[in-house]
Amino acid sequence: xxxxxxxxxxxxxxxxxxxxxxxxxxxxxxxxxxxxxxxxxxxxxxxxxxxxxxxxxxxxxxxxxxxxxxxxxxxxxxxxxxxxxxxxxxxxxxxxxxxxxxxxxxxxxxxxxxxxxxxxxxxxxxxxxxxxxxxxxxxxxxxxxxxxxxxxxxxxxxxxxxxxxxxxx
Numbered sequence: 001x002x003x004x005x006x007x008x009x010x011x012x013x014x015x016x017x018x019x020x021x022x023x024x025x026x027x028x029x030x031x032x033x034x035x036x037x038x039x040x041x042x043x044x045x046x047x048x049x050x051x052x053x054x055x056x057x058x059x060x061x062x063x064x065x066x067x068x069x070x071x072x073x074x075x076x077x078x079x080x081x082x083x084x085x086x087x088x089x090x091x092x093x094x095x096x097x098x099x100x101x102x103x104x105x106x107x108x109x110x111x112x113x114x115x116x117x118x119x120x121x122x123x124x125x126x127x128x129x130x131x132x133x134x135x136x137x138x139x140x141x142x143x144x145x146x147x148x149x150x151x152x153x154x155x156x157x158x159x160x161x162x163x164x165x166x167x168x169x
Contacts, residue, residue, distance in 0.1 A: 012074035016067040023063035030056035044115060055108035058101045065097040088145040095138045102131045 030053045037049035073090055106127045113120035 009075050012070050016070040016075070019063045019067035019070070023060040023067065026056055026060035026063065030054075030060060048111060048115060051108050051111050055105055058104040062097050062101040065093065069093045088142060092138070092142065095134065099131060099134050099138065102127065102134070106131060 033049055033056065034053035037046045037053065040046045040049065069090070106124060109120070109124045109127060113124050
């Protein structure tokens, strides 16, 4: 069983490396787009390119955060995600990143729709509403999960003890 768990750790590390490689690629693409915008006229087209670069960089942040979460939770801590505290902490990290990235993408889409095609604003509004629903759902999840955590206080202590693995010596 230990060999199987080690294999899962290796696979998780490889997935995290692929997310990191994807993030680095997106950073390069975003930087090139931003550099191109800096060299262009300082008009509306340049502003839209910068906003597009920000959207790409937001996707890079999402990929890096996912990679970091995988490494911390599955490789370094080798945590079993069964306790309410562990589930809340793990999902909260993903929700924060996804909600922020979607909100930035909604901002990018809003600027694009306002300046290029106003008929796209309905889709942008749906995206913004989706971000709001995700944020509200996350709040409900955290609220409900706290009651479950109160039933298992030792799980919170165990999760905090695992955090020590991530602190530098």
